[in-house]
Every structure is written in C-alpha cells, then in structure tokens.
Amino acid sequence: MESNNKRIYLSSPHMTGNEHKYINQSFETNWIAPLGPNVDRFEEDLSQYVGAKGALAVSSGTAAIHLALRLLNVQAGDKVFCSSLTFVASASPILYQQAEPVFIDSEFDTWNMSPEALKRAFMDAEKEGNLPKAVIVVHLYGQNAKMDEIMEICNFYQVPVIEDAAESLGTTYKGRKSGTTGKFGVYSFNGNKIITTSGGGMLVSNDKVALVKGKFLASQARDNKPYYQHSELGYNYRMSNILAGIGIAQLAVIEDRVKQKQAVFQRYVQELNNIKEFVFMPEYQGTGHNRWLTTLFIDSNQLSFTPFELVQELEKENIEARLVWKPMHLQPLLNKFKYYQHSNQISVSSYLFERGLCLPSGTNMTEEEQSRVIEAILSFVSRRKSRHFIGI
Numbered sequence: 001m002e003s004n005n006k007r008i009y010l011s012s013p014h015m016t017g018n019e020h021k022y023i024n025q026s027f028e029t030n031w032i033a034p035l036g037p038n039v040d041r042f043e044e045d046l047s048q049y050v051g052a053k054g055a056l057a058v059s060s061g062t063a064a065i066h067l068a069l070r071l072l073n074v075q076a077g078d079k080v081f082c083s084s085l086t087f088v089a090s091a092s093p094i095l096y097q098q099a100e101p102v103f104i105d106s107e108f109d110t111w112n113m114s115p116e117a118l119k120r121a122f123m124d125a126e127k128e129g130n131l132p133k134a135v136i137v138v139h140l141y142g143q144n145a146k147m148d149e150i151m152e153i154c155n156f157y158q159v160p161v162i163e164d165a166a167e168s169l170g171t172t173y174k175g176r177k178s179g180t181t182g183k184f185g186v187y188s189f190n191g192n193k194i195i196t197t198s199g200g201g202m203l204v205s206n207d208k209v210a211l212v213k214g215k216f217l218a219s220q221a222r223d224n225k226p227y228y229q230h231s232e233l234g235y236n237y238r239m240s241n242i243l244a245g246i247g248i249a250q251l252a253v254i255e256d257r258v259k260q261k262q263a264v265f266q267r268y269v270q271e272l273n274n275i276k277e278f279v280f281m282p283e284y285q286g287t288g289h290n291r292w293l294t295t296l297f298i299d300s301n302q303l304s305f306t307p308f309e310l311v312q313e314l315e316k317e318n319i320e321a322r323l324v325w326k327p328m329h330l331q332p333l334l335n336k337f338k339y340y341q342h343s344n345q346i347s348v349s350s351y352l353f354e355r356g357l358c359l360p361s362g363t364n365m366t367e368e369e370q371s372r373v374i375e376a377i378l379s380f381v382s383r384r385k386s387r388h389f390i391g392i
Contacts, residue, residue, distance in 0.1 A: 008373060010320045011192040011293060014364040016253050022245025034059075036241030042248050043202070049251060050169075050177040052185065052204035054211040057239035057247075058218055061166040061188030061201035065136065066093035067214045067237065068162045068184040068203060074099050074133045081121055083113045083138035083145075083164070084327040084339060085349035090138050090164045091328050102132065103329040105341040106348040110284045111295075112145035113137050114348065115153060117340040122157050135161050139168035139178050140325075141358070142194070142261070142292035143281060147173055147181045162186065166201070169194055170258040172288035179204060189243075194257050194292050194363075195250035197243040258290045260363040264370065265291040268359060271374045275381055277303075295324065297355040305384040307357040313380045319373055324356030 022038055031037060039057050047055035058064050074080060076098035082091050084103035094101045104121055107114040118135070125131050135154050137145050147163075154161050165171075165179030166188035172178065179185030185204040189197040205211055216222075221234025239247075265280075272278055277300040283289040298307060307323055314321045327349040329339035341347040360373050 005318055005372065006369075008319045008360050008365060008369050009362055010322055010358065010360050011362045012364060013191050013196045013198070014257070014362065016249050018249040018252070019246045022248050023242055026242045026245055031241045034236075034238035034240050036244070038241045038244035038248060039239055042239075042244040042251070045248060045251050046187070046202055047204060049254065050180050050185070050204060052180050053206040054204065054208045056203040056211050056214050056218065057244055058201050058203060058237045059239060060089075060199060060237075061164070061186050061190070062089040062093060063218070063235065063237040064184075064186040064201040064203040065090065065162065065164060066096055066235070067217055068186065069093050069097050069099070069134060070217055071184070071210045071214055072134050072160055072162075079125065079130060079132040080134050080136060081118065081132045081159075082136040082328065083140070084329045085111065085140060085325055085352060086138040086164065086328065087166075087325055088328065088331065088333070089166070090136055091334060094136075099133070101328070101334065101337050103327070103334070103337060103339040105339070106140075106352065107146075107342050108348060109282065110143050110145055111140050111281055111348075111352060112143060113150060114340075114342040115146055115149035117342050118150060119153055121338075121340045122153060122159075126157070131157055132159055135159055136164055137161055137182065138164040138166075139171065141281060141295045142168045142171050142290035143284065144168060144171050144173040144178045144287045144289075146284070151181060160184075166190075167193065167292045168290060170254050170290040174286045178290075180206075183207065184210075189247055189250070194261065194290060195247070195254055197239070197247040197250065200239050200243050200247065257363050258288075261291040261361060262289070264361050264363070264365065265294045267367075267370060268294050268374070272377060275378075291361065293322075293361045294359045296357055296359070297324070297352055298357070299355070303355075305381065307355060309384075310357060310377065310380060314373070314376055317372065317376045319376060320360060322358040324352050324358065326353050 043055040078099040105117045161182030163182045163185045168178040187202045189200040218237035221232040223229040279299045281295045
C-alpha cells in the first residue's frame with residue numbers, strides 16, 4: 001500500500017451541488033449581511049425538521065451554547081454541570097460567564113453523561129445549598145444521552161437542560177429528534193459535521209420568547225431606539241445570509257447523509273469483526289444513531305498496540321484518524337474544577353480517552369477509500385499481534 005495515495009479525511013465537507021443556487025441568490029439580491037431570506041428559511045427548515053417551535057441561526061455552536069447560558073441567567077459564581085467527555089466548546093461558554101463548571105463522567109451504554117454521577121453531583125450540590133443554574137448534556141459522536149433518566153433528575157431539582165447536539169443532528173431518541181428534549185438544543189455546522197455551512201450553529205427551543213431575546217443578544221443587543229443605544233451586553237453572533245444558503249441545501253439531504261454514515265459504520269463492523277479487542281460505540285435502545293463518526297475502544301488487559309500508534313500508522317498511509325476527545329476534567333485549562341466519575345471503580349471518560357479511536361467516516365468517502373482504511377488497520381493489527389505473541 002503506497003503512502004502517497006490521495007488523502008482520506010476524517011469527515012470532510014460533502015456538497016450537494018445545490019448550494020450555489022442559494023449563494024447566487026444572496027449575491028443577486030445583495031443580501032450579504034448577517035441577515036436575510038436565507039437565514040429566515042434555514043431557521044424555519046431546521047426547526048421544522050427537528051420539531052422545535054423556533055430556531056436561531058448563529059455563527060457557531062459555541063455561540064449557541066453561550067446564548068443559552070445567557071438566556072438562563074447564568075452569572076459569575078454560578079455552577080453549571082457539564083459532560084466531561086466532549087470538545088472544549090461545550091465548556092468554554094461557562095467560563096465566558098465566569099461561572100464554575102462541574103464535570104460529569106460518562107457511562108458505557110452511550111459514552112455520554114452518567115445519570116449515576118449526575119445524581120451524586122446534585123445530591124452534593126443540594127447539601128451545599130448551591131444547585132447548578134443549568135446542565136449541559138453532550139450527545140457524543142451522534143449518540144444520544146440517556147435523556148429520560150437525566151431529565152428525571154434535572155426536573156426533580158428544577159434545573160434546566162441545554163443539549164449540546166453539535167454532533168447528533170439526524171439522531172433520534174425515542175421518537176424525538178436529538179436536541180429537542182431539554183430547554184435548549186444546540187447544533188453545529190462546522191466543516192466536519194454531518195451537514196455544514198463551513199462555520200455556523202443553531203439554537204433551538206420551544207420557548208419562542210427566549211429565542212427572541214437570544215436574537216437580540218446575538219445582534220449586539222441594540223435597543224429599540226432611533227439611534228444606537230445599548231443597555232445590555234450583546235454579541236456579534238448572527239449567521240451570514242450566504243452561509244445560511246449553504247445550510248438550506250445541506251439540510252435537504254440530511255436523511256441521506258445519516259444513511260450514508262450508518263452504512264460506513266456497518267461496513268467497518270463487518271470487515272473488522274475479527275479484531276476481538278475492538279468494541280464499537282453501541283447504539284442505545286430506542287435511539288437512531290446518526291454515526292457521525294465511527295468510534296471504538298480497544299478492550300484488552302494487555303494492549304498489543306495503543307490507539308495513538310494506530311493513528312500514527314494510518315497517517316503514514318495518508319489516512320486521518322483521531323483519538324477520542326480528551327475529557328474536560330483532564331484539561332490543563334479545566335482540571336481544577338470538580339469532577340464526578342461514574343463509580344468508585346472507574347472513570348469511564350478517562351478509560352475511553354486512553355483506549356478510544358475515531359475512524360474516517362466521511363459520507364463522500366468511496367468504498368475503495370474505506371477499503372484502504374480497513375486494509376491498513378488489518379495489516380497493522382496483524383503485525384503488532386505477531387510481535388506481541390513472540391515477545392518482541
């Protein structure tokens with residue numbers, strides 16, 4: 001296998017060909033600013049698709065999380081519970097508000113927030129007389145968290161939930177679209193997501209009054225005056241009308257993209273099933289996993305290779321793979337904050353980070369390209385197992 005083959009990316013943008021139609025309309029009508037008919041339509045299309053009463057198109061998923069925290073009046077000194085196994089963008093907006101994150105471990109059924117750890121965090125917070133202002137639940141790699149259990153706990157303590165569904169657009173949970181169970185849902189349209197606007201995000205909610213306030217905050221919080229007056233701190237967070245046009249075309253094929261992602265996953269499972277140490281992320285009962293990325297962990301007491309070594313080997317073949325997210329409670333920026341692990345016996349997020357791997361999962365990856373990935377993995381694992389067996 002030659003290393004100078006065309007590069008295979010983890011999850012590259014996949015255009016439909018219809019994006020130009022809406023981009024050209026923006027130019028022809030001179031709607032270039034961060035507002036316009038494409039933005040309005042993209043918000044309407046997205047809210048209808050996920051089944052929310054309203055949506056707000058913004059510059060990133062991070063911006064959407066930040067707005068959600070503002071709308072919940074999270075302030076300096078407040079606590080916010082947050083999934084630990086995630087990208088830093090889930091937690092950074094907590095710091096923007098000078099609030100205090102408390103990180104919650106994962107569990108193996110979904111790799112997402114552990115209801116057991118969450119319950120203990122709430123019990124401690126209640127004893128301290130300092131309940132969190134919000135809980136940020138992440139739906140990792142397209143897998144929905146155990147929202148029934150999580151919502152039962154949060155509703156008991158009357159604490160609102162923000163769903164970071166940046167990676168799970170198209171996923172379903174017990175008949176509902178991912179991101180629509182809590183008070184707010186957040187989606188990302190970054191370049192590697194299941195659909196993209198190159199950069200952008202969306203905040204959804206059934207609270208249309210809150211979304212009106214969110215739009216105000218995202219548009220520099222300009223008061224309704226005949227001159228520029230600002231009584232609150234606002235942000236320049238609105239999505240460009242050009243990028244929203246890309247989103248309209250992309251959203252039209254979301255169900256096709258989900259099926260393509262699922263097909264990529266199924267082929268990996270079928271072709272790599274002889275590697276008994278590979279444990280793929282499961283699909284939780286009652287859910288439809290969008291399989292944004294095919295992810296797995298290496299289950300073995302004596303590892304003959306590490307995920308990092310496999311990533312390095314694939315890179316030699318010009319194939320991009322990635323380690324699982326490094327948990328927030330292990331990050332230098334955030335390791336001073338409290339963390340609740342799944343049980344006394346194990347920190348699941350730490351375990352998944354040490355042993356986890358994300359494989360190339362692009363919907364525009366050809367079968368031949370996926371075969372290259374599979375062959376490279378099989379070859380590497382075979383060589384390393386042989387060396388391990390003879391004690392080299």
